[in-house]
Amino acid sequence: MTIRGDLELLTRTGHLFSSVREEFVCAARDLDTWSRLGARQAARDLVRDSGTHQIRKLYSSAALAEERSRGHLGELVGRGARVRIAATALPHETIVIDRRFVILAGSDTPGGREYTLSTAPTLVGGVYALFEAAWETATDLEAFLRGERPQLDADSRTVLRALGSGATDETAARDLGMSLRTYRRRVAELLDTLDAGSRFQAGVRAGELGLNG
Amino acid sequence: MTIRGDLELLTRTGHLFSSVREEFVCAARDLDTWSRLGARQAARDLVRDSGTHQIRKLYSSAALAEERSRGHLGELVGRGARVRIAATALPHETIVIDRRFVILAGSDTPGGREYTLSTAPTLVGGVYALFEAAWETATDLEAFLRGERPQLDADSRTVLRALGSGATDETAARDLGMSLRTYRRRVAELLDTLDAGSRFQAGVRAGELGLNG
DNA sequence: GAACCCGTGGCAGCTTGCTGCCATCGGGCA
DNA sequence: TGCCCGATGGCAGCAAGCTGCCACGGGTTC
Numbered sequence: 001m002t003i004r005g006d007l008e009l010l011t012r013t014g015h016l017f018s019s020v021r022e023e024f025v026c027a028a029r030d031l032d033t034w035s036r037l038g039a040r041q042a043a044r045d046l047v048r049d050s051g052t053h054q055i056r057k058l059y060s061s062a063a064l065a066e067e068r069s070r071g072h073l074g075e076l077v078g079r080g081a082r083v084r085i086a087a088t089a090l091p092h093e094t095i096v097i098d099r100r101f102v103i104l105a106g107s108d109t110p111g112g113r114e115y116t117l118s119t120a121p122t123l124v125g126g127v128y129a130l131f132e133a134a135w136e137t138a139t140d141l142e143a144f145l146r147g148e149r150p151q152l153d154a155d156s157r158t159v160l161r162a163l164g165s166g167a168t169d170e171t172a173a174r175d176l177g178m179s180l181r182t183y184r185r186r187v188a189e190l191l192d193t194l195d196a197g198s199r200f201q202a203g204v205r206a207g208e209l210g211l212n213g
Numbered sequence: 214m215t216i217r218g219d220l221e222l223l224t225r226t227g228h229l230f231s232s233v234r235e236e237f238v239c240a241a242r243d244l245d246t247w248s249r250l251g252a253r254q255a256a257r258d259l260v261r262d263s264g265t266h267q268i269r270k271l272y273s274s275a276a277l278a279e280e281r282s283r284g285h286l287g288e289l290v291g292r293g294a295r296v297r298i299a300a301t302a303l304p305h306e307t308i309v310i311d312r313r314f315v316i317l318a319g320s321d322t323p324g325g326r327e328y329t330l331s332t333a334p335t336l337v338g339g340v341y342a343l344f345e346a347a348w349e350t351a352t353d354l355e356a357f358l359r360g361e362r363p364q365l366d367a368d369s370r371t372v373l374r375a376l377g378s379g380a381t382d383e384t385a386a387r388d389l390g391m392s393l394r395t396y397r398r399r400v401a402e403l404l405d406t407l408d409a410g411s412r413f414q415a416g417v418r419a420g421e422l423g424l425n426g
Numbered sequence: 427g428a429a430c431c432c433g434t435g436g437c438a439g440c441t442t443g444c445t446g447c448c449a450t451c452g453g454g455c456a
Numbered sequence: 457t458g459c460c461c462g463a464t465g466g467c468a469g470c471a472a473g474c475t476g477c478c479a480c481g482g483g484t485t486c
Contacts, residue, residue, distance in 0.1 A: 087350055091338070092343075114335055129240075133240070207418075398445090431482105455461105
């Protein structure tokens with residue numbers, strides 16, 4: 001079933017949100033959608049009486065950009081929801097309720113954003129399975145905030161990858177098209193920001209922070 | 214569009230598989246489905262002329278249970294496909310082609326397995342985004358196979374900890390009460406068993422395998 | 427233009443890491 | 457005892473990594 005526009009979404013699916021029995025899972029890029037709908041309050045209510053059901057929310061790191069959003073997420077966690085942060089963009093909002101309904105958000109169009117609501121078990125199951133897989137390996141909000149990765153620039157990331165490849169400085173520098181001296185400067189800077197006393201230690205840190213790809 | 218049974222699936226979607234232009238992604242528990250369809254050969258053909266498009270396959274670790282399957286996966290990789298292993302079960306097979314079609318498999322029913330084929334952009338986009346998230350954090354087949362931790366003896370673990378502490382070889386050797394030469398032998402052995410080409414890489418591996426603390 | 431800052435890269439000298447070679451030591455074994 | 461074997465450690469030489477110094481080029485500022 002296709003739904004066009006936020007208003008229709010609210011009227012058509014509003015009752016679903018208050019009928020959650022066991023589980024409410026949601027994947028999204030950030031918290032904009034619901035704030036735009038003014039549905040933040042509804043979500044809050046949803047969480048409030050969540051004694052009976054489980055709430056899981058998976059966001060991209062973009063959700064942490066604004067201070068306001070961070071506060072809201074913290075509040076959610078405080079009320080019993082589980083929040084995790086995924087490494088990818090999650091451009092399409094996805095909601096699965098009780099493994100019975102799935103709501104997928106499309107892209108913005110002139111006529112308003114398009115949503116798809118479905119109860120087909122195949123569809124719900126497939127989406128749920130993928131959500132599960134993404135959820136399983138995402139990092140907990142708390143851990144993510146604690147881990148506050150020292151955010152490296154693109155340059156450092158390349159160096160990191162080169163280091164991880166096991167190449168010597170010489171070949172790595174050549175591959176990256178920079179001089180040996182500069183490459184080593186980069187490495188030194190990297191060790192510095194990672195607060196590592198040796199390359200080995202830096203490797204461990206890099207691994208911990210999941211800076212590899 | 215709902216499809217009931219494997220036969221119908223083949224006739225209805227066969228042409229899609231040969232029309233892949235850019236990308237073919239697939240998430241599944243294991244390789245049974247396609248072998249059951251005798252479609253293994255078709256998949257092989259698909260990969261063969263994959264010069265133009267990209268193939269990504271995400272499986273649960275169940276796909277590695279059988280020797281035969283492992284061989285098939287290796288073959289896939291050899292032909293240019295990228296294979297990763299997810300931590301979850303992935304009970305529902307999912308295929309996305311060129312970000313235009315999505316095929317979802319349901320559960321077995323008396324009348325045959327049920328499949329859903331859709332081209333709705335919202336749906337395809339949503340599924341694709343979730344796939345992307347799951348993919349991003351899954352581990353590469355190669356890394357997964359290698360990851361069977363090489364179980365180190367107590368000695369190596371001490372060395373590992375010393376390395377992780379960031380100390381130089383000299384101080385580390387002194388602390389461990391062994392000669393510099395021996396310490397370095399240990400380190401060399403360690404790099405060998407970790408299959409690392411540099412200390413940095415060894416650090417990453419050690420982190421991956423959680424051999425710290 | 428002159429003065430300046432900043433990132434880069436070459437050079438040099440030093441430290442650290444790596445490894446082949448050989449001497450040594452201690453433990454089994456005939 | 458004499459022999460073998462594996463582990464150890466010293467040594468030496470080389471490779472790799474580290475860093476201070478200075479020069480060059482491209483911006484910016486005055």
